Amino acid sequence: MTATAPSAPAVDSTAPARDYGPLTTQMFVRYAGASGDFNPMHYDDVQARGAGYPSVFAQGMLSAGLLAGYAVDWLGAENVRRFRVRFREQVWPGDMLTCSGRVTAVEERDGGRLVTVELAAGRQTGAVAVTATADFLLPA
Structure with a gap:
């Protein structure tokens, strides 16, 4: 993968698949600090269990950010024109996320080629945590 x-x-x-993880509660805490998302469900195990969850869980945007990073490493951050995300399943401490991507369309445009991709971040269970579609305008 290259960004140039x-x-x-x-x-x-x-694109070659990329693994992230195992994800940890410490990662969730760091992301909370970086993003300002201080919902205790992401870092306080007692409160998360009290709310009926088996433990704390990752912020959806953390998983989406990993998927976005994977995509821009593949096709270049400067080329992003659209990025849409759908959250499908929670991500827990200990989870491994595997990001993958596939080109679904290539269209000639002024100034380059518009490449549309489908992206997914799957958990080690086989379930998909996050999906996305994105457009990249690659120079001619």
Whole structure:
């Protein structure tokens, strides 16, 4: 993966998958500090269990951020034109996330090629935690 002027990949091409984790409560706490999301469900195990959860869980935007980082490493941050995320399942301490991406369309545009990708961050259980679609305008 590279962030420097990638060539436009073909439809159905994929980026190498990347693993993140195991994720830890400490990561959730650090993300809370960076993002300002201090919901105690992400760092206070007693409160999370009191609310009926088995433990604390990751902020959705932490998982989305890992997926976005994966995508921009593949096709370049300067090329992002759209990024849409759907949260599907919670992420828990100890989870491994595997990010993957596939090109679904390539369209000629003024100034380059618009590459549309589908992205996913799956848990080690086989469940998908986050999905996304994104457009990247790659230089001609």
